[in-house]
């Protein structure tokens with residue numbers, strides 16, 4: 185069987201590797217659709233960054249690793265200890281691995297585990313871009329019949345947005361500003377809509393992305409280059425500005441907008457990984473008693489809640505899928521296409537199986 189593996193920067197290979205054997209408490213899966221994410225692109229271009237060059241303390245593995253951490257799959261075999269999941273079941277995989285023993289793990293923040301690892305970055309044979317993998321039972325989530333395998337591949341990125349909102353003081357009816365409508369920003373918009381936000385204001389430069397933001401639930405669109413963008417944002421939100429800002433852009437102008445256009449007492453949530461460290465206007469933070477907080481990926485509860493919201497139709501993310509390509513084309517029509525055209529492409533899904 186084949187697996188798309190990372191050997192080094194700009195060196196992805198479709199390697200022939202051995203099929204894995206299923207342990208007693210494991211599930212063997214055929215990954216079906218796997219998304220390519222910004223972190224994958226970052227690793228591809230200038231990595232290895234989170235991909236381990238030395239044996240990882242949790243998985244003991246290092247490059248080459250199999251990529252793919254946003255994926256759906258079909259169950260092909262279950263270990264002898266497992267009775268609540270069967271061959272043929274359609275599932276999504278929560279990719280995080282953690283030690284369960286460190287302080288953050290014990291306090292309910294396994295996403296910040298001291299030795300955290302992820303399927304799709306930290307294992308040589310286990311990732312969404314391999315045709316067969318085994319994973320622990322606890323990482324497998326059954327899809328409801330109303331969620332397709334294509335949509336199943338979007339659960340992971342949407343769970344990032346779910347966790348960000350969950351981690352904030354957001355309450356139903358709150359107005360929110362979303363800075364940046366890339367894949368993460370678009371996921372945030374859908375989560376805010378599903379959780380009953382008031383106005384969902386989106387600031388985004390790209391026209392195509394603004395259109396998608398509208399389609400997925402934005403109520404007001406801003407072009408951050410407009411000279412009166414701060415005043416406009418306040419005006420839309422009762423003259424005071426939004427109570428919550430979610431920054432999915434990670435650029436200085438976006439952070440300035442977040443601080444200047446939000447109301448007194450607002451919370452600004454950083455979901456972005458910044459290329460350059462910003463200047464934080466601490467006086468604006470102080471004068472408005474604003475809070476600036478961070479949020480990292482997701483925990484299993486977020487995954488389950490996103491699946492429930494998708495199953496009941498509260499989140500319908502199909503518009504995020506820009507294209508579906510075969511595994512053979514993953515580098516050319518996936519990684520390279522996304523790098524060349526990040527304004528019009530959102531999620532490129534790789535169809536992992538040959539059938």
Ligand SMILES: [Zn+2]
Pocket residue numbers: 282283284285286287288289290294296297298299300
């Ligand atoms: Zn831990």
